[in-house]
Amino acid sequence: MDFLNALVALSNFVLVPAIAYGSQLALGALGVTLIYGILRFSNFAHGDTMAFGTMATILITWGFQSVGISAGPLPTALLALPFGIAVCAALILFTDKTVYKFYRQQKAKPVIFVIVSLGVMFIMNGLVRFIIGPNDQRFSDGERFIISVREFKALTGLREGLAIKTTQGLTVITAVIVVALLFYFLNRTRTGKSMRAYSDNEDLALLSGINPERVVMVTWLIVAALATVAGVLYGLDKSFKPFVYFQLLLPIFAAAIVGGLGNPLGAIAGGFVIAFSEVTITYAWKKVAGYLLPEALEPSSLVQLLSTDYKFAVSFVILLIVLLFKPTGLFAGKSV
Amino acid sequence: MTDTARNTLYFAFIALLIIGTGVFSSWNSALFILNFGLISAVMALGVNLQWGFAGLFNVGIMGFVALGGLATVLISMPPEGEAWAAGGLRVVLALVLGAATIVGAILAYGALPKGRTRAIGMIVILIAGFFIYRAVFDGGVQAVEAVNPANAGYLGGLGLPVLIAWPVGGVLAAGAAWIIGKTALGLRSDYLAIATLGIAEIIIAVMKNEDWLARGVKNVVGLPRPAPYEIDLQNDPGFVERVSGWGMDPVWASTIWVKLIYAGLFTIVLVGLFILVQRALHSPWGRMMRAIRDNEVAAEAMGKDVTARHLQVFVLGSAICGIAGAMMTTLDGQLTPGTYQPLRFTFLVWVMVIVGGSGNNLGAVLGGFLIWWLWVMVEPIGLGLMQVITGGMAEGYWLREHLLESAAHMRLLTMGLVLLLVLRFSPRGLIPEK
Numbered sequence: 001m002d003f004l005n006a007l008v009a010l011s012n013f014v015l016v017p018a019i020a021y022g023s024q025l026a027l028g029a030l031g032v033t034l035i036y037g038i039l040r041f042s043n044f045a046h047g048d049t050m051a052f053g054t055m056a057t058i059l060i061t062w063g064f065q066s067v068g069i070s071a072g073p074l075p076t077a078l079l080a081l082p083f084g085i086a087v088c089a090a091l092i093l094f095t096d097k098t099v100y101k102f103y104r105q106q107k108a109k110p111v112i113f114v115i116v117s118l119g120v121m122f123i124m125n126g127l128v129r130f131i132i133g134p135n136d137q138r139f140s141d142g143e144r145f146i147i148s149v150r151e152f153k154a155l156t157g158l159r160e161g162l163a164i165k166t167t168q169g170l171t172v173i174t175a176v177i178v179v180a181l182l183f184y185f186l187n188r189t190r191t192g193k194s195m196r197a198y199s200d201n202e203d204l205a206l207l208s209g210i211n212p213e214r215v216v217m218v219t220w221l222i223v224a225a226l227a228t229v230a231g232v233l234y235g236l237d238k239s240f241k242p243f244v245y246f247q248l249l250l251p252i253f254a255a256a257i258v259g260g261l262g263n264p265l266g267a268i269a270g271g272f273v274i275a276f277s278e279v280t281i282t283y284a285w286k287k288v289a290g291y292l293l294p295e296a297l298e299p300s301s302l303v304q305l306l307s308t309d310y311k312f313a314v315s316f317v318i319l320l321i322v323l324l325f326k327p328t329g330l331f332a333g334k335s336v
Numbered sequence: 337m338t339d340t341a342r343n344t345l346y347f348a349f350i351a352l353l354i355i356g357t358g359v360f361s362s363w364n365s366a367l368f369i370l371n372f373g374l375i376s377a378v379m380a381l382g383v384n385l386q387w388g389f390a391g392l393f394n395v396g397i398m399g400f401v402a403l404g405g406l407a408t409v410l411i412s413m414p415p416e417g418e419a420w421a422a423g424g425l426r427v428v429l430a431l432v433l434g435a436a437t438i439v440g441a442i443l444a445y446g447a448l449p450k451g452r453t454r455a456i457g458m459i460v461i462l463i464a465g466f467f468i469y470r471a472v473f474d475g476g477v478q479a480v481e482a483v484n485p486a487n488a489g490y491l492g493g494l495g496l497p498v499l500i501a502w503p504v505g506g507v508l509a510a511g512a513a514w515i516i517g518k519t520a521l522g523l524r525s526d527y528l529a530i531a532t533l534g535i536a537e538i539i540i541a542v543m544k545n546e547d548w549l550a551r552g553v554k555n556v557v558g559l560p561r562p563a564p565y566e567i568d569l570q571n572d573p574g575f576v577e578r579v580s581g582w583g584m585d586p587v588w589a590s591t592i593w594v595k596l597i598y599a600g601l602f603t604i605v606l607v608g609l610f611i612l613v614q615r616a617l618h619s620p621w622g623r624m625m626r627a628i629r630d631n632e633v634a635a636e637a638m639g640k641d642v643t644a645r646h647l648q649v650f651v652l653g654s655a656i657c658g659i660a661g662a663m664m665t666t667l668d669g670q671l672t673p674g675t676y677q678p679l680r681f682t683f684l685v686w687v688m689v690i691v692g693g694s695g696n697n698l699g700a701v702l703g704g705f706l707i708w709w710l711w712v713m714v715e716p717i718g719l720g721l722m723q724v725i726t727g728g729m730a731e732g733y734w735l736r737e738h739l740l741e742s743a744a745h746m747r748l749l750t751m752g753l754v755l756l757l758v759l760r761f762s763p764r765g766l767i768p769e770k
Contacts, residue, residue, distance in 0.1 A: 042526040044395075099756060111393050111525045115686070116759060118395075122683060122752025129745040246678075250537060253530045301474075305466075309545045316534035320519050323531065327523050 006291035008152075008160040013287075018279040019272075020168040020237055023175035026271030027230035028248065029255035030182065030264055031223045037199040037262035038219040039100070041113035046227060046252065048124035051245035052091060053228025054235045055132045057084030058139045065141070073143035075167070075236055084232065089224035095120055096220050104216070121246075128242045137240040140167060160287075167236040178229055179268060182222065186264065191218055199262065247312065251278070254315035258322050260329025269330060274315045282308045343698060343767060350705045357709075367595040369712055374602035375664050377704030380688040381609055381697060382656030387686075388695035388769065389622065390649040391629040393525055396516070396532030398681035399539035400654045402673065403512055404505030404661025406543060409550045409671050411501035412560045413493035416483065419548075423479030424491050427548060430473035437465025480548040490551045498560045502605070502662045509658025510651045512539065517650040522643040528650075536682065543673040550671055557670040563597040566590040598667055605663065606701070609656060613697050625649060626695075657685075679748060684711060687755050693765025702767055710754070711747065718746030 028050060035043045043049075060080035070076050099120060103113055145151075146169045149161030186192040191214075198205040198215045206212060231245065238244075255274045259266025284302035293299075306313065322329060354373070358366030379397065386392040441461045448454040481489045512535060520531035544553050569575045569590035579589035616622050628635040628642050636642050665671050684707065692703020722743045729736040758765065 042530065044529075099760075102760060109525075111391065111529075112759075114393060114526055114529055115690070116756065118683065118686065119752045119755035119759065122679075122748050122755065125679075126745055126748030126750075126752060129748065130742045133742070134745070247537065250530075250534050254534075257527070257530070305470075307545065309541055310538075312534070312541060313538045316531075316538055319531065319534060323519050323523060323527060327527070 002291045005158055005160045006288045008156075008158055008162050009287050009291065012149075012160065012162045014279050014283050016162075016164055016168055018276045020165075020171045021279065022272035022275030023171050024230050024234045024237065024271075025248075025251055025255045025275050026268040027175055027178060027226050027233070028252040029259065029267035029271045030179070031226040031230070032252055032256040033259070033262055033264060033267040034219055034223055034226070036256070037264075038195060038215060039104075039113070041110045041117065042253065042261075043223075044114060044117045044249065045121035045124055046223075047245045047247070047249035048121045048128065048242075049088065049092065049224070049227040050231030050234070050248070051128045051240075051242050052124050053084050053088035053224065054231035054240055054245070055128050055242075056087035057081055057228060057232050058132065058137055058235070058240060060084060060087075061139050071142060073166070074170070075140050075142045077139055077232055077236060078170070081229065081232055085225045085228045088228045089221050091124075092220045092224045093217065096216065125242060125246065132242075134242055137235075139240065140236045142166060165237070167233070171233045171237055174229060174233060178226070182226075182264065185222075191215075195219065250312050251275075251315040254319040257319060258329055260331040263329070263331045266329055266331030273330075274318060277318055278311045278314045281305045281314050282311050339767075339770075343702075346702050346766060350702065350709070353706075353709050364591055364595070367592065367599060369709055371595060371598050371602060371667055372664075372712075373705040373708045374599065374606050375660050375667070376685070376688060376708040377701040378602075378606050378609060378660040378663065379657055379685045380692060380700035380704040381606075381613055382653045382660065383685050383689045384653075384692075384694060384697060384700035385613060385616075385656065386650055386653035387689055388697075388700065389617065389625045389629065390646055391525075392521075392646060392650050392653075393529045394532045394650070394653070395529045395678075395682055396534075396536035396539075397657050397685050398676055398678050399532070399536030400509035400512065400657040401661030401664065401681050402536075402539050402543055402676050403508040404502075404658035404663070405665035405671050406550055407505035407508050407658070408498060408501040408559055408662050408665040409556045410493045411496050411504050412498035413556060414495040416488045416490065416492035419480045419483040419488060419491050422483050423476035426472060426476030427480060427491070430469055430476055433465070433472060434469040437462060437469060440465065477546075477548045488551075489554070490548050490556075497562070498666055499562050499601075501666070502659050505662030506655035506659040509661070510655040513651045513654030514647070517647040521646045521650065536678065540673060540676050543676075550673070553674050555670055555672045555674075559666065559669050559671070561669060562601060562666065563594045566594055569593060602663060602667075605659065609659075610697060610701065617697060679751075683755075684708075684751065687751050687758075689765075690755060691758050691765055693767040693769065695769030696765070696767045699765050699767035699769075703765070706766075707751075707754075710750070714747050714750050715744060718750070719743040721746075 028046065031049075032043060032046050035041065035046070057077055057080045060083045061075075061077045064070070064076050064080055069079065071079050099116060100113070103116060143166050146164040146166055147155075147162065149163045152162045153159075184192075186196055194205065194210045195215050195218060197208070198210055198212065202212075205215075234245075234248070251274050255270035256267050257270070258273055259268070259270030282304065284304040286299055286301070286303050289299050289303055350373075354366050354370050357369055379401065382400075383394065383397060386394050441458050444457050444461055445454065448457050480491060483489060516528075516531050516535050520528045543550060546552060547554065550556055566587075567590075570586050575590070575593075576586045579586050579593075582589075624635070624640060625645065627638075628640060628645055632642050688703035688707040689700050690703070691707055692701070693699025719740070722739050726736040726739050
């Protein structure tokens with residue numbers, strides 16, 4: 001029984017949150033890695049793209065709520081999501097036309113692109129704060145829990161409860177659907193194949209008649225969708241605050257690099273590696289250890305390896321280790 | 337127009353901006369802009385060393401600046417004897433143990449044969465070291481933070497003159513830069529950017545949460561100053577008599593006088609550093625750096641150790657940012673880790689360097705002053721603009737309220753726009769590299 005209790009406590013505080021967080025990171029990292037593979041630069045504006053897409057979704061959600069449209073037990077934001085993606089895509093395509101295209105034609109060095117993306121990040125960040133303000137926004141509605149602690153305890157008779165928030169379940173399901181669609185697109189459709197060809201070898205792709213501008217456009221569209229979905233899921237699960245989205249940049253980059261920049265499969269694996277490390281290292285293990293260890297050995301302290309204030313340090317240290325020992329990442333990206 | 341004439345014109349314009357602020361607003365705010373302009377110029381020199389000379393992209397300037405600020409506390413505040421007695425030595429011992437663990441792991445990495453033995457050996461050393469470190473550290477920290485938490489609760493500093501903190505801030509920043517450079521240099525250029533972004537966030541997190549070090553978000557106030565206090569000047573009959581003789585109000589004169597002393601100190605640092613980096617730029621070392629920047633492969637073929645040179649210039653540039661950070665905290669008279677924002681301390685400095693002219697030291701200094709002035713002025717200008725736009729709207733109309741409230745975020749938009757426009761239409765900046 002103690003073992004089961006430990007398992008439930010572990011799932012409640014570590015596994016479930018980490019899986020949800022990992023899915024969000026994976027979606028974010030997929031966007032970063034796609035831009036890196038096709039456009040060949042690290043997009044510092046990605047966190048703020050997520051914030052912008054989420055903001056658009058939130059505004060539309062509020063609009064829906066005020067006229068009484070809802071998705072029943074599911075959050076209304078799901079209905080607003082396609083519109084949010086469209087707004088975000090429009091902004092991104094506009095940025096590409098006015099900003100990035102020029103440097104592409106100049107064949108500028110990647111580091112110039114990075115600086116330019118920094119400027120774009122400023123502007124997007126400014127736009128978001130200008131429109132919705134820098135404060136916390138909650139926009140989650142509908143059913144809060146798939147199963148709550150009390151229900152779980154009543155159901156199983158265990159001392160520990162397991163709660164699964166609707167948003168957590170939703171995150172995982174959405175992430176699986178999005179990733180499946182993305183891989184189907186990249187591996188099966190003509191456009192997807194041309195994107196991969198362009199990423200592998202630009203010159204050969206051009207020779208075989210692939211239109212680079214079209215590839216770039218499709219990439220931005222996919223990135224807008226991924227960023228908005230990731231941002232909305234994160235916002236539903238926690239809350240929306242522009243500065244937090246900027247800070248998400250670090251774990252997202254870490255996830256993309258750990259998996260191997262430019263490799264979509266790696267981005268997903270990297271997202272989960274980062275999320276699980278972050279949650280396990282900042283979790284206080286006292287409860288789980290209390291169930292598993294004999295009474296004499298029961299720990300007196302919280303058994304928390306690092307305080308949650310340092311959760312960014314975890315992704316950073318993983319990033320450093322990967323850079324030191326395997327700079328191409330776990331799944332051999334195209335870096336170095 | 338020759339280069340010299342153009343540059344003179346630019347700096348005359350800056351002088352005009354500052355003097356104009358003095359005439360139209362107040363001399364106190366003019367000197368405030370001047371002092372922060374001087375500090376910004378020093379930061380811009382440091383970043384120019386990294387970006388302009390060597391093409392290294394550092395997005396963690398905030399972290400190095402904050403380390404400089406930390407140095408002022410560690411050097412100039414009086415030591416807290418009671419806290420040291422309670423657990424100071426234990427904390428220091430823990431830090432030494434932590435460092436020993438990492439050194440031990442690195443030694444083991446070199447000594448053990450490649451393969452599974454090495455991996456397991458290192459993991460064992462690191463995990464064991466971590467637990468020993470935490471066991472020693474936690475007790476010490478609790479003891480230190482329990483001593484007079486309202487006013488102290490930290491170890492204090494060394495009680496040395498605050499000016500010593502400036503070079504020490506540089507050394508601290510250089511140390512952090514060395515660790516980052518050692519891991520991220522020699523790989524893709526983006527990796528350095530991401531690694532510096534991370535280290536900056538972590539430095540700020542440490543400063544916010546480690547109360548025993550510098551009181552965290554409880555802030556350290558009342559740092560010793562290199563200049564006299566205004567109130568002392570006002571009570572000094574000699575000073576009052578002299579300024580009254582010139583027909584000035586002693587209170588006003590004392591604030592101006594203190595700011596002028598700071599301006600003098602900062603000017604000395606700026607001019608000194610400027611001469612040094614200017615000499616470096618025109619030395620064989622500077623030419624080598626630019627050669628590496630322009631073509632790494634060719635430079636490597638000529639026998640230059642690209643990664644080692646990059647590491648060198650990265651550490652030097654970060655050290656300058658650390659010095660600037662120490663200067664800034666000295667001017668503020670307090671260390672407030674909560675106020676370190678990446679926008680203000682990283683990206684603003686980038687805009688300064690790029691607008692001024694990357695690769696040109698004079699340009700960096702110019703950019704430092706110009707963008708700092710813009711930064712201070714954008715908010716009132718933005719608010720004024722919003723008031724004009726919303727002038728026709730009814731009082732209390734939601735859009736009007738919203739626009740007026742959001743005027744504060746104009747800074748982000750403006751800075752981003754300035755950066756993009758300069759990069760696009762004048763990528764070499766106001767004073768281009770020769």
